[in-house]
Amino acid sequence: xxxxxxxxKVKVAGWKEVSLVDIxxxxxxxxxxxxxxxxxxxxxxxxxxxxxxxREVEVGEIVNLIEENSKLVKFVHATGGEPTLQPAGLEALFxxxxxxxxxxxxxxxxxxWEVIGRMITIGLDHLALDLKAPIDRPEKYASMTGLDxxxxxxxxxxxxxxxxxxxxxxxFVEIRTTFVxxxxxxxxxxxxxxxxxxxxxxxxxxxxxxxxQYIPSETLINPSFRSxxxxxxxxxxxxxxxxxxxxxxEEVYVRAIEFGxxxxxx
Numbered sequence: 001x002x003x004x005x006x007x008x009k010v011k012v013a014g015w016k017e018v019s020l021v022d023i024x025x026x027x028x029x030x031x032x033x034x035x036x037x038x039x040x041x042x043x044x045x046x047x048x049x050x051x052x053x054x055r056e057v058e059v060g061e062i063v064n065l066i067e068e069n070s071k072l073v074k075f076v077h078a079t080g081g082e083p084t085l086q087p088a089g090l091e092a093l094f095x096x097x098x099x100x101x102x103x104x105x106x107x108x109x110x111x112x113w114e115v116i117g118r119m120i121t122i123g124l125d126h127l128a129l130d131l132k133a134p135i136d137r138p139e140k141y142a143s144m145t146g147l148d149x150x151x152x153x154x155x156x157x158x159x160x161x162x163x164x165x166x167x168x169x170x171x172f173v174e175i176r177t178t179f180v181x182x183x184x185x186x187x188x189x190x191x192x193x194x195x196x197x198x199x200x201x202x203x204x205x206x207x208x209x210x211x212x213q214y215i216p217s218e219t220l221i222n223p224s225f226r227s228x229x230x231x232x233x234x235x236x237x238x239x240x241x242x243x244x245x246x247x248x249x250e251e252v253y254v255r256a257i258e259f260g261x262x263x264x265x266x
Contacts, residue, residue: 005059006063006096008059008092009089010057010088011034011055011056011086012031012032012062013033013045013055014053016030017029017069017072017073018069022105023077023128023174024174024210024253026126027073027075028073028075029073030079031077032080033079033080033081033082033086034051034086035080035086036048036049036082036085037082038109038111038145039145039147040132040146041220041224042183042214042221042222042225043221044219044220045219046219049081049221062093063096063097066097066100070101073102075103075104075105076097076102076104079107082109082111083106083108084106084115085112090119094122094124098123103126104122104125105125105127106119108127108129109132109145110130110131110158110159110163111155111158111162112158113158113161120165120169120170124166126170126171126174127170127174128175129166129175129176131159131163131175131192131196132178133177134192134195135160136191138152138155141155143183163199164199167205167207171206172206173203173205175207175208175209176209177189177209177212178212178214179211179212179214179231179236180214181228181230189211189239190242190243193209193243193246194246196247200248206251207249208249208252209249209253210254210255211254212255213233213236213254213256214228215230215257216229216230233254233258236254237254237262240264241264243264244264244266
């Protein structure tokens, strides 16, 4: 059985043996899965999403490297792109990682709730879900993800279900929103945070909310977004303080190029 899992092939853009930035407070072995079912115009990983940078490997090759670095990391973190588009490879990676004693972490857009549910049954230890816009504004959610507005309802229903499953069943859930100027406003962040706070009130696990700084880069899905300037980190910190004041969220973070990831106090 283990041998069969090791032979499962997966397409990835690469991996990093020791990452200190993908899970708050924890070192991880991070794998970038290729391809995505969304086309967020502001996404910085166009080369990963489109498969422009890719290699097909057997999961066993990755697991061998995980074992070599097992003393340095606590989690195996699957990100992308969208890892749930390769469910067989993702499941094999997670099952084998569990067998070698590592915790498992999934970074996802939340659209493939059935695959996410399967990873939860394996024993998912950390879920990072990108909540891109207010869940009660499906047309805006579709615009944020580069999809036809008519797909907004289906999209938000799937994300809502995925997040509820995660908060109810995963010990550590990290919800992330990237503040993209021209697409989001401060009020949108507050609406998202209020929704997250309501869900978190019924959770027995750890739930954190992260406001991320948009960074223009050369690898954007939509090159026109390169001209959009990033919001100052100080603005995001103040926004984080407002989130703390108006919700019951105990842990709010800001992630920015100026200082990495910091916890918002007070």
